Amino acid sequence: MARFTTTSLAVDSIGPVDISLHGGECLGLGGPSGAGKTRLLRAMADLDAHDGQCRLDGQAAAAIAAPVWRSRVMYLAAEPAWWADTPGEHLPAQHALVADWLDALRLDAGLLDQPIGQTSSGQRQRLALLRMLCLEPIVLLLDEPTANLDADNSRAVEQLIRDYCNERGACAVWVSHDIAQLARVADYRLALSATGQVNPWS
Amino acid sequence: MQLISLSVVDLGLASVAVFALAATLLAMRLELAGTLVIAALRTAIQLALVGLILEAVFAQRSLVWVSLMALVMLLLAGREASARQRRRFTGGYGFLAGTAAMFLSSFVTTVATLVIVIRVQPWYTPQYAIPLLGMLLGNTMTGIALALDRLTGEVWRDTAVIETRLALGATATQAVASIRRDAMRAGLVPMLNAMAAAGIISLPGMMTGQILAGSAPWEAVKYQILIMFLIAAGTGFGTLLAVTLGTRRLFDNRDRLRLDRLRAPR
Numbered sequence: 207m208a209r210f211t212t213t214s215l216a217v218d219s220i221g222p223v224d225i226s227l228h229g230g231e232c233l234g235l236g237g238p239s240g241a242g243k244t245r246l247l248r249a250m251a252d253l254d255a256h257d258g259q260c261r262l263d264g265q266a267a268a269a270i271a272a273p274v275w276r277s278r279v280m281y282l283a284a285e286p287a288w289w290a291d292t293p294g295e296h297l298p299a300q301h302a303l304v305a306d307w308l309d310a311l312r313l314d315a316g317l318l319d320q321p322i323g324q325t326s327s328g329q330r331q332r333l334a335l336l337r338m339l340c341l342e343p344i345v346l347l348l349d350e351p352t353a354n355l356d357a358d359n360s361r362a363v364e365q366l367i368r369d370y371c372n373e374r375g376a377c378a379v380w381v382s383h384d385i386a387q388l389a390r391v392a393d394y395r396l397a398l399s400a401t402g403q404v405n406p407w408s
Numbered sequence: 409m410q411l412i413s414l415s416v417v418d419l420g421l422a423s424v425a426v427f428a429l430a431a432t433l434l435a436m437r438l439e440l441a442g443t444l445v446i447a448a449l450r451t452a453i454q455l456a457l458v459g460l461i462l463e464a465v466f467a468q469r470s471l472v473w474v475s476l477m478a479l480v481m482l483l484l485a486g487r488e489a490s491a492r493q494r495r496r497f498t499g500g501y502g503f504l505a506g507t508a509a510m511f512l513s514s515f516v517t518t519v520a521t522l523v524i525v526i527r528v529q530p531w532y533t534p535q536y537a538i539p540l541l542g543m544l545l546g547n548t549m550t551g552i553a554l555a556l557d558r559l560t561g562e563v564w565r566d567t568a569v570i571e572t573r574l575a576l577g578a579t580a581t582q583a584v585a586s587i588r589r590d591a592m593r594a595g596l597v598p599m600l601n602a603m604a605a606a607g608i609i610s611l612p613g614m615m616t617g618q619i620l621a622g623s624a625p626w627e628a629v630k631y632q633i634l635i636m637f638l639i640a641a642g643t644g645f646g647t648l649l650a651v652t653l654g655t656r657r658l659f660d661n662r663d664r665l666r667l668d669r670l671r672a673p674r
Contacts, residue, residue, distance in 0.1 A: 255662075255664070272664070273574075273579045286575070287569040289573070341576060
């Protein structure tokens with residue numbers, strides 16, 4: 207069971223935020239646009255300079271190489287980029303669970319061989335989640351992972367992430383504007399004020 | 409064969425062609441006449457100055473003067489290489505990286521050639537050292553300028569891809585691998601093209617000069633082959649070093665992309 211903690215984590219005037227998540231748990235992070243939710247997630251992944259510390263199972267991010275940290279504590283941007291021609295080329299050659307995950311995400315396997323340019327934004331959002339899960343992160347930092355999805359597909363994503371966390375003892379920090387969604391998926395909820403202060407969910 | 413010395417009158421005759429072109433451009437309202445005349449004047453004045461300096465340095469045959477001239481050439485090349493960048497590094501880092509790369513590759517190659525290949529006594533004999541270094545610096549400068557420009561331009565354009573790869577656990581080196589390849593290619597292609605075309609499409613300038621100055625073609629060819637090999641090695645290693653230094657600068661020790669170390673394009 208993983209344990210993910212942050213101690214006085216702050217980026218510029220955003221934060222500080224102190225959280226402690228155990229395996230299987232999900233923290234919901236809400237707040238208005240521009241409050242700094244994305245920047246906090248990026249700080250947790252050590253993608254930007256920040257104050258304070260993040261630890262996974264007691265080990266501080268600074269104590270291990272940044273790429274190793276980020277392969278465990280993985281950030282999924284709202285609109286991640288693609289570099290190869292097809293979605294399939296972004297996935298590890300043979301991952302046993304790809305078929306199951308495609309199914310859970312209501313995606314057709316043929317999509318993996320289609321040019322990226324011919325996929326819809328909703329398909330790409332789910333494919334990006336699939337790409338992330340194939341790397342088997344321990345902490346999932348999710349930046350509006352259902353922003354481009356309709357209600358049914360959003361539920362499918364919610365279910366898959368909860369299942370992934372429960373089965374593997376992984377945990378998630380889930381950023382969303384959708385209060386109802388955070389009420390469904392998150393065990394704890396925090397709200398970021400417009401000025402970057404962290405408050406308990408009201 | 410005897411070298412036929414050119415007089416100022418001879419050069420004046422050649423300049424008639426340039427002025428004729430300028431007059432034609434002016435008459436056809438093609439706008440470049442003024443630029444052409446200024447460029448021609450600059451050529452004459454700059455080369456005349458260099459000629460005077462070279463006459464003095466050649467007469468002195470002293471290591472101090474050769475070194476001083478080499479240093480000036482290096483700094484000018486470094487300035488030129490960084491001036492050609494569209495997105496420059498902050499804090500003069502582009503100048504430093506380019507100059508350091510040029511210094512290491514061009515100077516090492518030149519000195520090694522003088523000592524090991526040509527075996528001229530003393531090794532800093534200016535007739536050999538200055539032209540060799542000049543050709544190496546010029547070519548390495550072009551390679552470094554093109555490669556750094558491609559590197560910073562593509563990193564800026566592909567920020568989203570680099571950030572995504574980093575987020576998925578890639579190292580900085582992995583995240584820019586393809587961009588590094590592109591940058592190296594951009595830096596080395598002019599030199600590779602010149603090597604492939606040498607003698608078939610164009611007679612290289614140095615060889616032409618030697619032949620005009622009375623050398624036997626075979627002697628000129630051997631020097632040209634030597635200089636082509638040196639340019640290939642010097643440009644290649646210099647560009648590699650500059651791209652490596654530039655890449656390092658674009659990331660910090662936590663493998664974070666640091667676009668704040670680039671200035672906005674001019």
